[in-house]
Amino acid sequence: MSSPPRVLLVDDEARTLDLLARALTREGFEIELAASARAATSALKRFKFEAVVTDVFFEGSSDGDEILRAARELQPDAAVVLMTGQPALEGAVQAIKGGAYDYLQKPVDPVLLSAKLQRALRERNLDRQGLGFGELVEILSGMVANTIERIDPYTAGHGERTRRYCDMLAERCGVDAATRQKLELAAIAHDYGKVFLDDLGFLTKAGPLTPAEYLAVQRHPTLGAEKLGHHTRLKEVCQWIAEHHERWDGTGYPARKRGKEISLPGRVLGVVEVFDSLATKRSYKDAWGLQKVLDFFETQREQAFDPDVLDQFLPLLAANGEAWMARPQFDRSQRGATKPLDPTVP
Numbered sequence: 001m002s003s004p005p006r007v008l009l010v011d012d013e014a015r016t017l018d019l020l021a022r023a024l025t026r027e028g029f030e031i032e033l034a035a036s037a038r039a040a041t042s043a044l045k046r047f048k049f050e051a052v053v054t055d056v057f058f059e060g061s062s063d064g065d066e067i068l069r070a071a072r073e074l075q076p077d078a079a080v081v082l083m084t085g086q087p088a089l090e091g092a093v094q095a096i097k098g099g100a101y102d103y104l105q106k107p108v109d110p111v112l113l114s115a116k117l118q119r120a121l122r123e124r125n126l127d128r129q130g131l132g133f134g135e136l137v138e139i140l141s142g143m144v145a146n147t148i149e150r151i152d153p154y155t156a157g158h159g160e161r162t163r164r165y166c167d168m169l170a171e172r173c174g175v176d177a178a179t180r181q182k183l184e185l186a187a188i189a190h191d192y193g194k195v196f197l198d199d200l201g202f203l204t205k206a207g208p209l210t211p212a213e214y215l216a217v218q219r220h221p222t223l224g225a226e227k228l229g230h231h232t233r234l235k236e237v238c239q240w241i242a243e244h245h246e247r248w249d250g251t252g253y254p255a256r257k258r259g260k261e262i263s264l265p266g267r268v269l270g271v272v273e274v275f276d277s278l279a280t281k282r283s284y285k286d287a288w289g290l291q292k293v294l295d296f297f298e299t300q301r302e303q304a305f306d307p308d309v310l311d312q313f314l315p316l317l318a319a320n321g322e323a324w325m326a327r328p329q330f331d332r333s334q335r336g337a338t339k340p341l342d343p344t345v346p
């Protein structure tokens with residue numbers, strides 16, 4: 001059974017403290033008492049509280065403000081309810097602006113206070129059950145991958161595989177877990193910009209592109225970065241998408257970045273997505289064998305690819321390449337587009 005929610009009750013009037021403490025204890029709360037701002041701050045430093053209920057005025061001084069600030073700083077998840085004998089709307093507005101959950105006039109009805117606390121805890125629990133960034137990446141990844149595969153069925157699974165290999169390679173390159181999580185989304189969405197090209201027909205045509213078609217397709221990294229959205233948490237994701245066709249020697253597109261002007265996640269993505277493109281059948285080519293792929297990467301060392309990233313990728317390829325290439329075209333509908341990938345399964 002979970003422990004009762006702990007509430008810090010602060011007032012310099014012993015009668016009020018006693019009345020409210022008894023009522024809230026009956027309602028299932030565990031109560032800690034404090035009679036001053038100093039005692040309240042000390043308790044906030046020692047114990048974890050789900051809520052703080054505090055008087056605003058202590059013998060003429062507005063110590064409640066100080067307690068509110070301390071609670072916001074020390075325990076930002078705790079709901080703070082202020083109590084005052086001064087019926088001033090202005091004070092209520094200030095309290096809410098200062099981060100208080102609610103504001104009650106004295107004398108406080110214990111039943112009303114208990115109801116407010118219960119509601120605050122319910123709302124906070126709902127907040128905690130909200131979608132995390134990882135879950136949003138899963139959902140968005142499935143949507144974006146389905147959209148890309150709709151216009152270019154030859155790339156079915158390319159995003160998912162790129163995502164998995166990218167995560168493994170990025171980890172070997174020392175990229176931290178939070179950045180790798182964002183990189184998963186960039187890996188899935190790197191070709192998203194193709195959806196917005198004026199002519200989609202040549203994406204699935206057999207044979208090489210004409211110069212005009214090649215120029216048109218070069219717009220897709222920038223288009224993808226623009227169209228994925230402008231949320232602040234997607235800023236790096238968009239940058240890596242924009243970089244996925246840049247080359248180490250500066251001859252890539254669209255910005256002709258060279259060397260470490262291209263971010264590390266962008267360089268990782270560039271290596272991995274080329275590998276998967278070579279290893280699988282496309283409208284314009286058959287799947288390459290592992291040795292041909294390995295030879296290609298060697299010839300492109302310091303041309304297309306960062307040699308340090310290649311040094312991390314080639315052992316990964318030597319260990320997993322045969323298995324990856326034996327069954328690279330998995331069926332998204334069977335696997336489930338939004339299931340998390342298991343990096344231990346090649």
Ligand SMILES: [Fe+2]
Nearest residue numbers: 190191244245
């Ligand atoms: Fe691309």
